[in-house]
Amino acid sequence: MPNSESIDLQKLAESIKTFDGTSRKGPIASVSETFKDVADAYGGCVADFGDDAAAIDIGNGDVILFAADGIWGRLIEKSPWWAGFTSVIVNINDIAAMGGRPLAMVDVVSSTDADTFKEIFKGMAEGIKKFGVPVVGGHTHPEGEKSLSVAIVGIAKKDHIIRSDSAKPGDVVIYAIDLNGRTGPNSPYSFESVSMKTPEQIRKMYEAPQIIGQKQLATAGKDISNPGIIGTLGMLCETSGVGARVRLAEIVMPKDSENSEITIERWCLMHPGTGFVFTATAENAGECIRVLEEGGMTAAVCGEMTADQKVIIDNGLETAVVFDFEKDKITGIQKSAE
């Protein structure tokens, strides 16, 4: 349990809000806006911008889940192997967060040198082995600045998908994170927990969100990505049109001696290798946590969803507002009025 009462709450709230990983989500809204006039013309898409993956209704009770992620050029420069490995993890997480079963990936890779290609592909191949999801095609550019984009498809029953925009005031906030890991090799803000596990451990862990979906135990959910633990919850609140109050002392975080340098302030900005935020009714919270822990993650309730469109952190003595969606934007995407 972090000694949360000693935290400079205002400073932490500000650092989460202005964190690079969060502010980078800004362009999503303008992308969404550009397509708005055309997107409405096409049916068949259950969830789209603002969710981890789009869900495309194929009419037999199934949806195809579809997502893409690019890897920062600077991470490729630092380590093409990790860029390749990470590209698999972040894509798998997008499908997992929806409660879906990942099927296959494709990639587009640019580099002028053969070694970079080779290392990126070796990293991807390692990810493929862990998760058991193949790369089935793609495109290579033997020119240009190093870049790596990966897209993924998955499948789920239409009624079983876990959306980002469906959290309700009164739901509880559950973080589920694989804490058996360590700070990543390339950034103090990444927590790496996949490379040291067996494929069996990984696949069992990633079945848990599918079970959450199948049993309809969550009201909403999202994988924790670059914006970190609170920033990702913020995105979920923004798209759901609600707020949240989070008790810092109850957030799941590493407590082992190997990770003693990870403070709650830093943890709030970290990108776990495997981590999700779910919302659930109080009634389902226990079963939700049980399923996630059975998969190997650590899961706990740490707050509640509210009607006031503010994300508030609470250290037991005082509170601070991280996001106020009356005036703040992360992606700017909000659920359309029903």
Next chain:
Amino acid sequence: MPNSESIDLQKLAESIKTFDGTSRKGPIASVSETFKDVADAYGGCVADFGDDAAAIDIGNGDVILFAADGIWGRLIEKSPWWAGFTSVIVNINDIAAMGGRPLAMVDVVSSTDADTFKEIFKGMAEGIKKFGVPVVGGHTHPEGEKSLSVAIVGIAKKDHIIRSDSAKPGDVVIYAIDLNGRTGPNSPYSFESVSMKTPEQIRKMYEAPQIIGQKQLATAGKDISNPGIIGTLGMLCETSGVGARVRLAEIVMPKDSENSEITIERWCLMHPGTGFVFTATAENAGECIRVLEEGGMTAAVCGEMTADQKVIIDNGLETAVVFDFEKDKITGIQKSAE
């Protein structure tokens, strides 16, 4: 009908073989090789590297088709609008070439300036309107060199997909190209035929390859991409483990006064906006051509598939070998022994 007898055949063969658009396909083999040791471990994928799109068996008689394409950085520099527009066309073509129905796209875009984003998205939005296929998600990087990757999913009946690796000696070669266009604004090697058409014309045209698939009229097929008309046929021959002999005088090409500057030498290196090479039994060729022409393309038989693994061009007086797959490689991908 081009006056094909006056063509310097050896020079043309050499220019096709060494064309930038063809030689860029080289890295595909090493990508394929890197994944080889892991790919075999996963079932469910009907077609993968070497085909225009991967086909993933979802077990109900349907396959999900999945492909990705990146747009050359230099095209984005020249015109971000065209890069966006083209990214839609090339992705749609990958699904169309398989006989599939496109469902949705995702994109990953990098740029440091907002205007480039906006122009890319405007171009994509125009493509979306033409084809009626939405962009449902993606990822933006507000940093790094300009880059654009798009992935697409489609759907087809498993028994109806048109593969690249299933052409047989004795099949005829059919080119089907939309000739109602003009040299593209950004390259003398692109032929643009989409922007000037109505969505209705475009959608009707792109139903034709779906009908070819449904009626099983083709033995194999591929969309004509950067390697051009002969280079794309070469890729199909390489993956099918066969050869082809093509009569230059019978290749469909623009004959209108607006496009009088397009010689057969140049046409052989051009990338049509909408163009496919199909192989078919002699028996089905007529019906295949009828379907493609009803969609608005010009289609004709111009050669035969052979057992000798050479792609040979014929001007009526003499012949020249463009590719000899005993020693040449385009992608290096060959069908595994059955």
